[in-house]
Amino acid sequence: MSEELFEEPILDLERKIEALSGTGDDNATRNRRLQLENELDELRKQIYGNLSSWQKTLVARHPKRPYTHDYLAHMMEDFVELHGDRRYSDDPAIVGGMAVFRGEPVAVIGHQKGRDTKEKIYRNFGMPRPEGYRKALRIMKIAEKFGRPIITFIDTPGAYPGIGAEERGQAEAIAYNLREMAKLKVPVLVTVTGEGGSGGALALGIGNKVNILEYATYSVISPEGCAAILWKDPKMSKVAAKAMKATAPELAKLDIVDEIIREVPGGAHADPKGQAVLVGETLARQMEELSALGPDDLVRQRYDRFRKLGVYEG
Amino acid sequence: MPEGLWVKCDGCREIIYKKEVVLNANVCPKCNYHFRVSARERLTALLDDGKYVEFDQDISPLDPLEFKDTKPYKGRLKDYQKKTGEKDALIACRGTIGGQPVIMAVMNYAFMGGSMGSVVGEKVTRCAEAALRERAPLIVISCSGGARMQEGALSLMQMAKISSALAMLDDAGVPFLSILTDPTTGGVTASYAMLGDMNIAEPRALIGFAGPRVIEQTIRQTLPSGFQRSEFLIEHGMLDCIVERSKMRDVLIHCLRFMTSDQSAQAGSVTPFMNRD
Ligand SMILES: [Zn+2]
Numbered sequence: 001m002s003e004e005l006f007e008e009p010i011l012d013l014e015r016k017i018e019a020l021s022g023t024g025d026d027n028a029t030r031n032r033r034l035q036l037e038n039e040l041d042e043l044r045k046q047i048y049g050n051l052s053s054w055q056k057t058l059v060a061r062h063p064k065r066p067y068t069h070d071y072l073a074h075m076m077e078d079f080v081e082l083h084g085d086r087r088y089s090d091d092p093a094i095v096g097g098m099a100v101f102r103g104e105p106v107a108v109i110g111h112q113k114g115r116d117t118k119e120k121i122y123r124n125f126g127m128p129r130p131e132g133y134r135k136a137l138r139i140m141k142i143a144e145k146f147g148r149p150i151i152t153f154i155d156t157p158g159a160y161p162g163i164g165a166e167e168r169g170q171a172e173a174i175a176y177n178l179r180e181m182a183k184l185k186v187p188v189l190v191t192v193t194g195e196g197g198s199g200g201a202l203a204l205g206i207g208n209k210v211n212i213l214e215y216a217t218y219s220v221i222s223p224e225g226c227a228a229i230l231w232k233d234p235k236m237s238k239v240a241a242k243a244m245k246a247t248a249p250e251l252a253k254l255d256i257v258d259e260i261i262r263e264v265p266g267g268a269h270a271d272p273k274g275q276a277v278l279v280g281e282t283l284a285r286q287m288e289e290l291s292a293l294g295p296d297d298l299v300r301q302r303y304d305r306f307r308k309l310g311v312y313e314g
Numbered sequence: 315m316p317e318g319l320w321v322k323c324d325g326c327r328e329i330i331y332k333k334e335v336v337l338n339a340n341v342c343p344k345c346n347y348h349f350r351v352s353a354r355e356r357l358t359a360l361l362d363d364g365k366y367v368e369f370d371q372d373i374s375p376l377d378p379l380e381f382k383d384t385k386p387y388k389g390r391l392k393d394y395q396k397k398t399g400e401k402d403a404l405i406a407c408r409g410t411i412g413g414q415p416v417i418m419a420v421m422n423y424a425f426m427g428g429s430m431g432s433v434v435g436e437k438v439t440r441c442a443e444a445a446l447r448e449r450a451p452l453i454v455i456s457c458s459g460g461a462r463m464q465e466g467a468l469s470l471m472q473m474a475k476i477s478s479a480l481a482m483l484d485d486a487g488v489p490f491l492s493i494l495t496d497p498t499t500g501g502v503t504a505s506y507a508m509l510g511d512m513n514i515a516e517p518r519a520l521i522g523f524a525g526p527r528v529i530e531q532t533i534r535q536t537l538p539s540g541f542q543r544s545e546f547l548i549e550h551g552m553l554d555c556i557v558e559r560s561k562m563r564d565v566l567i568h569c570l571r572f573m574t575s576d577q578s579a580q581a582g583s584v585t586p587f588m589n590r591d
Binding site for chain 1: 370372373374375376378379381382383384401432433435436439461462463464465466467468469470471472473474475477478479480481482484485500501503504505506507508509521522523524525528529532533537538541542546550551552
């Protein structure tokens with residue numbers, strides 16, 4: 001079986017279960033159904049317990065993967081979206097605003113991809129322009145002003161490589177976010193939920209805690225980009241995906257992420273609501289933990305967290 | 315600069331007597347093309363009497379990912395170390411410019427395209443921390459294709475580490491001058507290179523976030539001429555000035571004088587006006 005088609009057996013079984021519904025409610029059918037559902041659970045565990053790096057890359061990019069708006073819907077209340085960077089425009093590839101999380105007002109900011117073709121184009125496939133990063137920082141500063149924690153969700157192929165984006169300072173926008181996020185005097189909780197694509201991901205990523213979902217990735221370049229540059233052969237993407245060590249357990253080993261958030265059986269897309277519960281539990285615990293730190297301690301802790309990253313000798 | 319008596323200029327394609335170029339600060343006397351120079355050549359040209367004291371020179375790269383593309387990363391490192399005589403792509407040092415003590419971090423393109431991995435990240439961060447401790451201006455000269463892919467997300471994290479150190483420098487009112495040379499792209503541009511109190515570029519340097527080829531492939535159209543060159547960036551408000559190599563030292567002296575007056579040394583401890591009696 002091709003490496004890309006790992007979900008096929010799960011989909012087959014789901015179709016079988018689907019076909020059973022509506023065929024009667026006798027004991028035999030019910031038992032058969034139960035048996036298939038158990039099989040499905042086992043199959044999901046077995047397949048998702050053995051994903052390759054490339055397969056995780058595909059799960060992270062799954063078209064049904066929950067995005068920021070899904071976490072907002074399942075985890076938060078009273079979301080008020082804030083738009084625009086007050087400089088040039090509003091970037092729909094990043095959404096953000098005020099929300100209530102378990103009774104506490106928080107700022108939520110995250111990348112947003114689209115579901116159907118029209119929305120995908122509108123969201124620019126989750127690839128922000130400078131305006132997106134400037135809007136994100138503007139919302140963070142509002143949160144800081146009113147002493148509210150900041151929760152970010154990262155899921156982007158990367159910052160958009162376009163003429164306008166370069167003209168309006170894509171590099172400056174990212175750089176400025178990195179520096180200014182380092183100064184924030186409120187708790188910042190970062191979760192990589194899907195694709196952590198390079199600087200375009202990091203620009204929302206300077207947190208006191210950095211979490212990653214079990215099958216999400218975080219890397220300096222996409223496997224395709226890496227293959228094109230280092231191997232000069234786009235067909236080497238799968239090899240590059242493995243070589244880059246961009247999966248959650250590999251990142252945890254290097255202290256790049258603090259915590260891996262388990263995914264529901266079959267991956268986050270199998271049950272976005274259940275996934276939001278798991279993410280919410282982690283965030284609530286970390287918010288509680290960080291509430292013990294004063295404003296300067298938060299800045300210090302964040303500094304120390306990133307300061308130690310890197311492997312060298314001498 | 316290649317060996318030999320004569321050199322071909324990449325700017326005007328003319329064959330020029332090499333000595334003439336060297337005496338002209340490695341700039342083509344015919345078309346003003348700025349030849350790429352090594353980190354040490356830059357330091358010699360910029361600092362008083364060409365003198366500097368290097369520090370952290372023993373920090374060397376490792377291979378945390380055990381990375382191998384068409385060649386193992388370890389082997390590549392050895393080759394570049396042999397070729398350049400340097401441990402990695404950045405030199406950290408102290409010196410004076412016009413009598414003003416400064417901390418300098420200078421990138422070396424000849425070492426793996428000046429790519430930023432853990433060593434570059436650590437050394438720039440230590441430079442920023444030294445600048446903060448000593449309240450000495452920090453000057454970084456960038457020349458890099460961006461993050462070092464062979465160190466994966468660790469190289470990405472260097473952007474965060476350095477920018478966090480620069481945040482402290484900024485808060486403390488210690489000057490940071492960023493000099494961008496050809497090329498400065500990717501993660502280097504999207505972190506420290508764009509964060510100077512002044513961003514100064516050499517003429518016609520390629521400066522950008524995404525590489526021109528990536529942009530062309532994404533938007534499927536040809537890029538306008540001069541796109542992502544210093545002159546394009548200054549037109550779009552991303553640079554303070556473009557300075558020719560021969561004038562760089564003088565401009566730095568003038569800027570440092572502005573930024574290191576007695577008042578600015580106190581900037582970190584200025585009392586907000588509301589709290590004054
Ligand atoms: Zn010339």
